[in-house]
Amino acid sequence: MTKQQIWEWFANHSKQILDFLLFLALVSMGAFVKILKQVRQGAKASWKWFLAEAIVSFFVALLVYGFFDQFMQTSTLFTYVVCAWCGSFSTIFHKRMEDLLGAIFDKLKQLISEKKSL
Template sequence: MKNLIDFFKAIPDQLLEILFFAFFVLMGSVYKMMKQKEHGAKITAARFVVEAFMSFFIASIVYGFIDQFFHFNRMFTFAICSFSGSVSSTFHAKLEEFLIALFDGAKFKVNQYLKITKDEQ
């Protein structure tokens, strides 16, 4: 057992952090796939890889935000990343709605500005 502890102590902290992050996010992906299987979805390796990739993408965004602004404990941050990765479909849909609303608002303001400048001429 002492050799295993020495092994983990010898790993650089950054690499250990990446490994923990990957482990937590993969466990979130496994949880997501198990929930989908309960609802009757067919589980394939390709589907798992796609879900894992999407979970890593969402979890890395959440990790960057939480680590930058909140400075929580690393394991708590990884747990939040795992949760966000497991609900990445919902997160992705809400992010898409937000971006659509943002760009629609910008488009409206630009059109309003162009109409005002056109009327002034």
């Protein structure tokens, strides 16, 4: 590719590139807020932990983006802000999911125990 072709590609896709950069910036800020909050609560910060928290935040933000953008068709900026907010609270979603799965498995264990005792 020549320089001219690269510049044309950027010119043709400038809106998508700016949207992606805005999404990245807002979700990064949400992940940063989440990480700061956890460090203040006593979490031990390491690169592995930081990377894991960032990945989970971005994953949750992408799920929220898909829902708000594709199904609810809200404005782009509002969608990105909700993505950042949900990404920063991804630990809460994770804990609630663990609670839900734990309850399901406990109920299955109880049902199996009841079937065996009959």
